[in-house]
Amino acid sequence: AVVSTQSTGVPCGSKRRQEACYQNSSVYDDEPSTCKSIKKVCESGKEELKNAEIPTPSHFHKFIVGKGRTVLKRLENETGTKIHVPRPNEKKEFISVQYKTDSSLSSLEVRVESIVLAARKRERPSHFLSIPIGSSEIANNLAKFQDLCGEKIRPHKVQFPSKLHLTLGVLKLFSEHEIKEACEALKEFAPRIPYILCGKPLRGALKNLEIMNDDPQSVNVLYGELHLLDESNRLQNLADQCFEFFVEKGLMDYEQNRNSKSVKLHCTLINTRWNSDGPRTIDATEILSENFELQVFGNCVLEKLELNEMSVDRDKKYISVLSLPLV
Numbered sequence: 463a464v465v466s467t468q469s470t471g472v473p474c475g476s477k478r479r480q481e482a483c484y485q486n487s488s489v490y491d492d493e494p495s496t497c498k499s500i501k502k503v504c505e506s507g508k509e510e511l512k513n514a515e516i517p518t519p520s521h522f523h524k525f526i527v528g529k530g531r532t533v534l535k536r537l538e539n540e541t542g543t544k545i546h547v548p549r550p551n552e553k554k555e556f557i558s559v560q561y562k563t564d565s566s567l568s569s570l571e572v573r574v575e576s577i578v579l580a581a582r583k584r585e586r587p588s589h590f591l592s593i594p595i596g597s598s599e600i601a602n603n604l605a606k607f608q609d610l611c612g613e614k615i616r617p618h619k620v621q622f623p624s625k626l627h628l629t630l631g632v633l634k635l636f637s638e639h640e641i642k643e644a645c646e647a648l649k650e651f652a653p654r655i656p657y658i659l660c661g662k663p664l665r666g667a668l669k670n671l672e673i674m675n676d677d678p679q680s681v682n683v684l685y686g687e688l689h690l691l692d693e694s695n696r697l698q699n700l701a702d703q704c705f706e707f708f709v710e711k712g713l714m715d716y717e718q719n720r721n722s723k724s725v726k727l728h729c730t731l732i733n734t735r736w737n738s739d740g741p742r743t744i745d746a747t748e749i750l751s752e753n754f755e756l757q758v759f760g761n762c763v764l765e766k767l768e769l770n771e772m773s774v775d776r777d778k779k780y781i782s783v784l785s786l787p788l789v
Contacts (some may be wrong), residue, residue: 510562511560511561511562512560512561512562512567513558513559513560514558514559514561514567515556515557515558515559516556516557516559516570516571516574517555517556518555518556518557518574518578519555519578519636519637519639519640520548520550520552520553520554520555520637521585521636521637522577522578522581522582522636523547523548523550523557524550525577525578525580525581526545526547526557526574526577526578527547533577534547537570537573537574540569540573541561541566541567541569541570541573542561542562542563542566543559543560543561543566543567543570544559544560544561545557545558545559545570546558546559546560555637555638555639557574582634582636585634585636586634586772587632587633587634587772588633588634588635588636588771588772589632589633589634589635589641589644589769589770589771589772589783590629590630590631590632590633590769590770590772591629591630591631591632591633591648591704591705591708591767591768591769591770592627592628592629592630592767592768592770592780593627593628593630593697593701593764593766593767593768593788594626594627594764594765594766594768595626595627595628595668595688595729595762595764596623596624596626596762597760597761597762597763599759599760599761599762600623600626600668600759600760600761600762601623602760603756603758603759603760604620604621604623604626604731604759606756607620607731607756607759608620610754610755610756611732611749614744614745614746614748614749615732615744615749616740617737617739617740618732618734618736618737618740618744619732619736619737620731620732621730621731621732621733622778624777624778624779625774625778625779625780626668626729627729627770627780628688628701628727628728628729628764629728630701630704630705630725630767631704631705631708631714631725632714633708633713633714633769635713641783643711643713644708644713644769644783644784645769645783645784647707647708647711647713648767648769648784648786649784649786650707651704651707651708652786654703654707655700655767655786655788658696658699658700658703659696659700659788660694660696662692662696663763663764663788663789664690664696664697664700664763664764664788664789665690665691665692665761665762665763665764666688666689666690666691666697666761666762666763666764667688667689667691667758667759667760667761667762668686668687668688668729668758668759668760668761668762669686669687669689669757669758669759670686670687670689670757671684671685671686671731671746671749671750671754671757672684672685672686672687672728672750673685673746673750678745678746678747678750679745679746679747680743680745681732681734681743681744681745681746682733682734682735682742682743683730683732683733683734684730684731684732684733684744684746684749685728685729685730685731686728686729686731686759687727687728687729688727688729688764691761697727697764698724698725698727700767701724701725701727702724702725704767705725732744763789764788765787765788765789766785766786766787766788767785767786767788768780768782768783768784768785768786769782769783769784769785770782770783771783
């Protein structure tokens with residue numbers, strides 16, 4: 463949406479003029495969403511120069527500037543605009559633009575959006591939706607599992623009990639506004655949960671070791687499956703419906719999250735990428751055999767649905783942005 467403001471009667475190029483325009487602006491949305499929304503800060507029908515802000519997450523400002531400011535200069539030359547990108551420490555979620563015609567501003571908007579979309583695709587996910595898994599029985603058996611694996615997996619280690627979870631999908635959220643959107647979406651989904659779960663708690667058992675690839679002698683990821691004790695599909699239904707809901711909201715995409723019709727519910731126990739100094743794969747043949755001593759890790763109740771950051775806190779727990787009860 464474009465919001466015009468009244469003329470202040472001060473020369474447009476002066477600092478006083480710019481300050482007056484900010485003070486007299488009738489609408490100022492401090493929660494920018496996409497580059498499609500343009501906010502005019504100052505406009506005078508008599509003057510050639512106009513000022514605007516194009517909402518852009520600060521995370522992507524570096525891509526608009528480019529190495530040696532090459533991208534920024536090219537954008538200015540191609541669109542006939544003057545662009546100001548805030549300094550990184552300012553953490554402003556927009557870029558400021560001086561322009562002469564609406565067509566030049568629209569042209570810049572399209573180019574900025576294209577740069578942001580391309581950069582977003584290359585970035586790694588920043589957040590994920592999860593259902594934490596945990597109980598004292600599972601924690602004790604994880605320690606036992608580490609000892610049983612011994613030299614078969616060294617120098618790799620089994621996942622910390624505090625980080626065990628089922629992943630429903632990953633997200634790329636690069637501004638406070640985008641994080642807020644994800645939180646609001648999760649809150650909007652919350653009323654559906656009791657109906658999907660039929661008003662009953664999710665009690666399950668962590669068991670059945672599996673691998674992501676087909677060769678047990680060359681394994682990157684070893685995981686366990688969470689099976690509900692009542693053998694219902696309630697957990698899978700919850701995961702699938704939550705994922706579809708976030709896709710509809712534009713917060714997740716199929717390409718990043720899924721290669722099958724349903725969410726692949728799994729609890730990662732070993733991932734060789736966690737230790738870059740170790741071998742890229744392990745031989746899990748013996749661990750996957752029916753004779754391996756530990757086949758069941760224990761029972762638990764799935765209590766929460768969370769939006770998490772990819773980073774962890776001092777207690778080696780994923781940082782929770784928002785948590786919804788499942789029981």
